[in-house]
Amino acid sequence: MTPSTSASRTAATDLPDADHAHAPRPHLWLREGLTGLELAHTALSRRFLAGLPSGDGHPVLVLPGFLAGASSTNVLRAFLRTKGYRVFDWGQGRNMGVRPGLRGRLAERLDHVTDRTGEPMSIVGWSAGGIYAREIARDNPDRVRSVITMGTPMRGNLRATSAWPAYTLLNRGRNAVDLTPEVLGSRAAPLSMPTTCIYSRYDGIVAWELCTSLPAPTTENVEVRSTHLGFGHHRATLAVVADRLAQPVGAWQPYRG
Template structure:
């Protein structure tokens, strides 16, 4: 289903709202410290388009302090299929290593394009993945439901209307065989929030937050939502 991109007015507010997202962390210390404790499970965090592991440092530190084993993806900047391999082989190899090291299935948390990649990998190798959490990831819409599709083409080298990207997108949107949670916002200025969740899919749920897109992984509401989802998942 096509939802269309966010309005130019909402997009223009992205950077001022991103600055507030950073500042809001300092005001949410007590709330973040009171988040439910983790159980030591391995969690792999995937960055958004063009971003590297540095963009998710706060999230990984937060999860580590809660008691999870939070891993960076170690695949450099997220340049789409260039980063993970056309068939996702590099990302799947990273998940395999964490699975072997921990002896457990891996929870995947992906921001924006990283969330789509998490869903793709989980669909390819459900034997390795315990759960998927996406944050502002437009996996359920059309490429032009975003204001960044031209940037996607520029940095990844893929055409959004090409057969390869269409097939890859369909794989990302397919229902998963493990629990999945989509964290999304109606006020996202870069991607249409309605394209970031798939109501009606088995084992899937979505959580709406108030947020912009840039720096969404720094929002206290997002971090607390992730902590609540992880804490509410029964251990195997």
């Protein structure tokens, strides 16, 4: 069966209960095996991809998910280059979760890119990479133009992910501060700049409810039918990303699909 290419926006009134979410069921874990089919479908969709909107060439920083590195975002970054953007990897190697000084190094990366290009950037974060994307943007609102997250757990029961055991094992002793009520409340707060939160009910790694944001004037939740491992190359996701990045500054409109 060919993966769906459609995407839809979720109204704020339909916001799901993330506090009582559960980790994805086993049948969704198995569905993650379709990510290769999703990649193949995208590779065969050149005409569709070529018809997606191009942008104004502003810089875009791309952050990978937990346990992933630059190679995981190759398709996404290559696609964005074809749309005219100046694209940058996060420059931190493999994402191993909480590490001393990482937030500061990412802020330095943001400074480097914006100083080099002379204009605010957009940030695209996949899964746990989206957590860093949001917090960097929150700390630097004058340097960030927009934020897009893909399958990023940002609120609710953050243990409702299949990756939680591996995360706690690799970040033993480092993640306690990240789970205090104060930090969790701050992390869930919407951003001041345009923000698009892409989620999928077919996500086999992160409970989809966690990936939806609380409402705000320029914040939206957009649903696609992707696996978690396919967010970075599923053609529906690429369509949403292209549409959102192509919006002129100060002219934000909700995604219409």
